Amino acid sequence: xxxxxxxxxxxxxxxxxxxxxxxxxxxxxxxxxxxxxxxxxxxxxxxxxxxxxxxxxxxxxxxxxxxxxxxxxxxxxxxxxxxxxxxxxxxxxxxxxxxxxxxxxxxxxxxxxxxxxxxxxxxxxxxxxxxxxxxxxxxxxxxxxxxxxxxxxxxxxxxxxxxxxxxxxxxxxxxxxxxxxxxxxxxxxxxxxxxxxxxxxxxxxxxxxxxxxxxxxxxxxxxxxxxxxxxxxxxxxxxxxxxxxxxxxxxxxxxxxxxxxxxxxxxxxxxxxxxxxxxxxxxxxxxxxxxxxxxxxxxxxxxxxxxxxxxxxxxxxxxxxxxxxxxxxxxxxxxxxxxxxxxxxxxxxxxxxxxxxxxxxxxxxxxxxxxxxxxxxxxxxxxxxxxxxxxxxxxxxxxx
Numbered sequence: 001x002x003x004x005x006x007x008x009x010x011x012x013x014x015x016x017x018x019x020x021x022x023x024x025x026x027x028x029x030x031x032x033x034x035x036x037x038x039x040x041x042x043x044x045x046x047x048x049x050x051x052x053x054x055x056x057x058x059x060x061x062x063x064x065x066x067x068x069x070x071x072x073x074x075x076x077x078x079x080x081x082x083x084x085x086x087x088x089x090x091x092x093x094x095x096x097x098x099x100x101x102x103x104x105x106x107x108x109x110x111x112x113x114x115x116x117x118x119x120x121x122x123x124x125x126x127x128x129x130x131x132x133x134x135x136x137x138x139x140x141x142x143x144x145x146x147x148x149x150x151x152x153x154x155x156x157x158x159x160x161x162x163x164x165x166x167x168x169x170x171x172x173x174x175x176x177x178x179x180x181x182x183x184x185x186x187x188x189x190x191x192x193x194x195x196x197x198x199x200x201x202x203x204x205x206x207x208x209x210x211x212x213x214x215x216x217x218x219x220x221x222x223x224x225x226x227x228x229x230x231x232x233x234x235x236x237x238x239x240x241x242x243x244x245x246x247x248x249x250x251x252x253x254x255x256x257x258x259x260x261x262x263x264x265x266x267x268x269x270x271x272x273x274x275x276x277x278x279x280x281x282x283x284x285x286x287x288x289x290x291x292x293x294x295x296x297x298x299x300x301x302x303x304x305x306x307x308x309x310x311x312x313x314x315x316x317x318x319x320x321x322x323x324x325x326x327x328x329x330x331x332x333x334x335x336x337x338x339x340x341x342x343x344x345x346x347x348x349x350x351x352x353x354x355x356x357x358x359x360x361x362x363x364x365x366x367x368x369x370x371x372x373x374x375x376x377x378x379x380x381x382x383x384x385x386x387x388x389x390x391x392x393x394x395x396x397x398x399x400x
Contacts, residue, residue, distance in 0.1 A: 005310050006030040008072035010059070011079050012042030012051070015328060015374040016291040018383055020077045020302040021047050023295055027303055032070050039390040041375055044382035058085045064095045074099055074310055076302065077287060080110055080154035099305050101285055105260040109285040112151045113194065116280065119255050125279045127196040135183035135192070142197040145174045147231075148182060150193045163188035170231055172198070199279045201272035203234065204245070206252040207294055209264045209304050209317070213257045217264075217317040218242055218249060219299035221290060222271070225358070227331040229339060230351035234290045235332040236365075238325035239297050245271075248278050255283070263309075264301035293326035296372040327365060328374040329384075330391050336362050 007024055011017050012033035018041050025031050025047025032050040033042050043051045050070055055062040059082045063075060076099035078086075086093070087103040100106070108114050116126045128142050131151065148171040150156035160167050165186070171193075173179040179195065186192055203223030208215040225236035242249065252267040266284040271277070287302065294301060299320035307313040339355040365371045376384040 004029045005073040006032065006071060007306065008032045008034065008063075008067055008070065008075045009042070009048075009077040010034050010054075010063075010075055010082060011036075011077055012045075012048065013037070013040040014289070015041060016287045016289055017077045018042040018045060018375065019291040019295040020287055021045050022377065022380060023300045023302040024306060027306075029306065032072050034066070039386065041383050041387050044386045046380050046382065060085055060093050064093055067096055073097065074306075076100065076305065079286060081157070083286070084110070084154050099263075099309050101261055101263045101265070105262070106285050108259050109261075109265070109283045110152050110154050112149070112282055115259070115283050118258050119280045122251065122254055122258060124251050124255060125277060127199050127279055127281075129197075130195045132183060132192050132195065135180055135187070139176070139179075139195065142195065145172050145198050146179060147172060147196045147198050148179070148193050149196070156189070156191075156193070159189045159191070165189065169233075172230070199270040199272070199281075200274075201270040201277070201279070203237075203281075204269045204271040204278070205237075205288065205290065206245075206249050206267040206269070207264065207288070207299065207301065208249075208253055208256060208267070209301055210253070210256050210261045211308065211314075212262075215253045215256075217299060217301065217304050218253075219294050219297065219301075219320050220245065220249065221293055223290075224325070224361075225327075225332060225335060227328075227335045229335050229353060233331070234328070235335055236325065236327040236361075237290045237293055238370075239293060239320070239322045241322045245278070255280075259283070261285075263305055290326065290374075292374040293324065293372065294320070296326055297321040297324050324370050324372055325365075325368075326372045326374055329376065330387060332362065 007029050009017055009020050009031060012021060012035045021031050021033060021042050030049050031047055033048045034052050034054050035043055036054050042048055052066065074097045078100055083100055083106055086098060087107060113131060116129060120126050130140050130142060157167050173182055183192055205221050207219040209217035220240045221237045222240055223234045223237050226232045227235045255267060256265055266288040268281045268284060269278045270281055297320040298318055304317055336358055339353045339358055375387050
């Protein structure tokens, strides 16, 4: 059997990176992993040959030595902060082959206003957006409530941490007084988040692998549940046939091509079935949170990246399944408990919970043959047990 080049997956703490480990490992690739703590969900995967805690300091300081020690020939699965650090170092470091998008294209994608500008020039609907320069600057009419988010999370996270402030992917304000208070609270950061109109609908993700400006692998899903429940990361999603929303998928491909993209990415929309409107939210230039659904359906974006860039293969990828759904069991359970208990006011005043209907769907998922899981896999059960044990430890700490 031909030996395949070994791969180092950076950041095996998340289910998305666990999916990358499994895709490569099942294909016979020797996989090594780095995580931030011993509870990293991918640490106990049968497909991970070596694991190390992430060393202190920037990735450029420790990655070459770790790859040399392990004999890793390529690194992938890197987060936004790591890719930006590589860009600052000139895009490459000696002894490290990085499977990542072109760094100039990545810089455009993490800059949300810049992405929205390119999308709008292509005729893609975007939310009305305001970038305040000061907390008391006059604001345009965006309607209420509004959504508040950081234009470049990779840059905002360390600045917020230095100021002792939490990072929220999205926040909501129902009126101007609340918005002004929120903006003023970010004065120590030295910059302000963007403010957008709230867009009706649910999340729709277009996943594409672009090669020389053309999509060679396509997949799409819609979000059914999120955590927090009013909007956040996907906890339950389902695949959709590629015959649906085909015209919008073509626009997603055109957007990535215009950004100079190469490799996997997810173009994320809010889709309102009542009006048929698609509004672009962002482009994820890294492996996305719902990657386990794509993997379960056979849309193996990590393997596609590896086989094209490491093995030089260019044949077509198999057509993925489109009849499955996947859920993040721990976050889906946490979401349900919060809805049933009715604790805590939603940050989005336009969100209306349906706890009993959600309970029925939660229970039905256990007997639905279409259901797959972000972490649990019958051929690789230990990561789920690790995740379950860590959830129990966190609960015990709270109760004590």
